[in-house]
Amino acid sequence: MTENGLLQITLYFVALLLLAKPLGVYMAAVYENRPVFLKRILAPLEAGLYRLSGVKPEQEMRWSEYAGALLWFNLFGGLAVFAMQMLQAYLPLNPQQMANVTVDSAFNTAVSFATNTNWQGYGGETTMSYLTQMLGLSVQNFVSAATGMAVLVAVIRGFQRTHAECIGNFWADLTRGTLYILLPLSFVLALVLAGQGVVQTFKPYQTVPLVEQVGTATENATQTLALGPAASQIAIKQLGTNGGGFFNANSAHPFENPTPLANFLEMLAILMIPAALCHTFGTMVGDPRQGWAILSAMTLVFASLLFVTAGNEQVGNPALAALGVEQSVGIGQSGGNMEGKETRFGIVNSALWATATTAASNGSVNSMHDSYTPLGGLVPMWLIQLGEVIFGGVGSGLYGMLVFVLIAVFVAGLMIGRTPEYLGKKIEAFEIKMAAIVILIPAFFILGGTALAVMLEVGKTAVANPGAHGFSEILYAFSSAAGNNGSAFAGLSVNSPFYNIALAVTMLVGRYGIIIPVLAIAGSLAAKKTVPTTVGTLPTHTPLFVMLLIGTVVLVGALTFVPALALGPVVEHLSLAAQHLEQ
Template identity: 65%
Template sequence: MTANNILQIVLYFGVLLLLAKPLGLYMARVYESRPFVLDRVLGPVERIFYRLCGICPEEEMGWKKYTFAVLLFNAAGMLAVYLLQRLQGVLPLNPQRLPGVSPDSAFNTAVSFATNTNWQGYGGETTMSYLTQMVALGVQNFVSAATGMTVLTALVRGFKRHSADTIGNFWFDLTRSTLYILMPLSLILSLLLVSQGVVQTFSEYKNVSLTRTSSYDTTKLDDRGGPINDASGNAVTEKTGIKEQVIPLGPAASQIAIKQLGANGGGFFNVNSAHPFENPTPLSNFLEVLAVLLIPAALCITFGKMVDDQRQGRALLSAMVIVLVALMTLCVWSEQQGNPRFTAMGVDQTASDSQPGGNMEGKDARFGIANSAIWATATTAAANGSVNSMHDSFTPLGGLYPMWLMQLGEVIFGGVGSGLYGMLIFAIIAVFVAGLMVGRTPEYLGKKIEMFEMKMSVLVALIVNALVKAGTAIAVSTKAGVAGIANPGPHGFSEILYAFSSASNNNGSSFAGLSANTVFYNTALGIAMFIGRYWVIIPVLAIAGSLAKKKRVPAGLGTLPTHTPLFIGFLIGVILIVGALSFAPGLALGPVAEHLMTRP
């Protein structure tokens, strides 16, 4: 660890926590319909929106109706994304003349973007037309994030209300999340990003002719397109000149802003935020990685405000920060150690004033070690999934922390909305476990936690957990699954485990060496993303409905306070123990085995 590594981590959390409070209080105003400035400007737009859609924003919904609205809206979105991809070849705004996307890939991407996962089996610049990027993927970036926020808001209302049959109006929550929170923030961020060099244009790719041509070796092909071999069986190569440089363009900044803010993560270009046009400078990097955790952190404050006890929100936020600071620091440290193999080959991996040192494979020079590892852990803690370095090339332990952060269930910050509702489920489990220890009926925020809530909470924790393992097991025991592996040995197993951890938890980051754009992976990961999202949303909304019905119990002497350092520590313990017990064997077979193999 260098002094600058530590300084960058401190600065990151400092600015994050500074911004979380005002944004969190603002969002509480948005959901509680208290007046604010933007309200006056965009209020008419909101009202026209409701009128055109035939929505009555004051209508209160029970949890079943709310759930049905969530699912219906998401189904419509999925269908639209699927069709737009399939038909992009004949639709406008396609300057690269890209053909329609294959059915399995289009299915995977439709599920991926509707579930806020943004797993990308495809390469952006070679697959998706500008139109698809904007009106299919870009739109889902907004509304899938807003969907997460609606479910959270409904759950918070469940805690806040008592003896009530309803938990709010889905359309109201959805519209306000998008119009007053996601769009204004994205507008500001995208312009800041353009100022740093992120592209934003509708013109097609430019070709710059090079004054000095260089060349590369290509395999010589015979008339039938097969490689020609020489006498000893090696492929014959020939020199091909590079005469032009391709400058890729597109409306990137607008999409990048929301993919960072909305815990989406789907990049405009193939390498996501490692691309110099997607993330050109350390400042753009700082803003983008700040955006990853901004809304999830602020929502903790919103939650505290909405349940009239800000200490509760701060407690959950503290638990998140503590776990992430620890794992982030470990990840930076692991990457800074470098690759022991290289040292023996005469490579200098020591950090100094003039070089970052460490494991630089798959990292861009402007980001070095600290910015790459900070991003890797922030993006996997939040269910974001965007990358600015190639996680597949991380050291074994450096790759373990991001993978484990996903396996913890995306509750350390987690997705926009989804992270906090996941965390609240863990809080329920924690008070239950604590209740068992002293033999009292557990309660949380004045609501008794009973059989039904526990069943649903355990269901949430188990479904995703089981999905990761079942998916990985199927993939490693089938030919189609193993065929996608890029790295030999335990690292290959890690690639698959990482993919299913990412998809099931709706993260979307990948060990990108895995060839996942195949019928098998597109289907298997598509199913994992689908179940991992909606089979969690349904029990969460069921809990919201059940809590809203309950009477409030006044806190007594036997009530476990849920805002104290003791509870924060206990909550962290529960999360880590569930995560460690569930995934220790899997991690031992992958990154841990690989780490032990490489120790000199």
């Protein structure tokens, strides 16, 4: 690691932690419907939305009603995206005359954007019309993110309330999250990105002559530059942990991420809301230390794994060193494993992005994870498999982490022989059952899906790289779908009916199979009384508890996935060390 590399990483952490606190406190005010500045401007719009939709924001819902409203809303959202793709050829704003998308791909993409996964089996600039990107995908970027945040707020209310039947109004939480948090942040970020060179236009693709004329054939003499209303979509895809790129190369594309500053801001946007929500949690439960404890656990895991990825990528590929390739960092180059990376980002910014985007369930990429060194690529995959709780998706990361907190206090309770409690709520059999479901569902679908794919011919032929790396591609795909991440070892050809359907099912279960038990926990907690804190109560804001929480997350992740990882990245690492190449 170079001095400048450490400086860039430090700068990132400082900016992230400095922004998280004020944003977190602001979001708490938004969700508790306290007066904030933007309300003065946007309150009439909010009231109008409720009136026109026939929603009474003060009318609260039980957990089952909350889940019902959420599911209906997401169902119609998914259907709208599906319909738009199936009909885009007949709709306006399609200057490149994109054809209608195939049924299985449209289904996969609809599920993918409604579940906040943004897995992309398609190439943006070769598949989607401007209208589909804007009216279908961008809209889901906003509302799927707001959905995740709403569920989190409902869970927090479960801790806040005693003897309560209801956990809030889904429509109000959805609207406030979109209107007062996601929209203003996206607008500002989109404009800054456009200033750096991210395109934002409705013009058709631009044709330019090539400087070096190849041969005499006229078809070779020009280059087509894909354009579109990209900046507006990229801002929200970063902020809402969506990750679905406007272009196929996602944030590696120079029109999607043109400069190091744009890259820094896009990376900051990945973790900003998930980190800030820890403070929202601390503020809303009336004990900011609880938020700090969770944020510390997340940051420690993230920082340690970042150095594993950055270190391995900086060392480079030993198979290339033998050919006479200069991979060491020196004057005039950042060196390292540059296959699938961009020169302007180099190793540090590629590794930092890869770690952040998989710690959060963002899934956007500024380098191709498929070309990472075996251990450099193991880290992003394992971060997803940990359950997307190290920052995680907006809302979903923290509610996932709170489930791990329940497991951690349960484990501690078993060790010291007391009924486990968290924030004054007794954690009993029902909560632990639901927590177990939350942890087991993704593991079952990741490992089961991978097993199914490697047994089927259609699963195996999609693999791009031979040997153990091919297995990693499949394992990564199912991990990404179940964790609602959306990044990929993108060599895998996933735009086939088998993968489109298998991964869509995995995404659905990975989203709603978790939201429903989590809301059930929220409902159950809200109904409980609060027990007073005594000397015998396990404090949950101490470094000891932070370590216990990290231990719980890491141990569950390790025990579940190490055998599968051993067959993929670990085997590949050993064979690379032995200079054994795959044909």
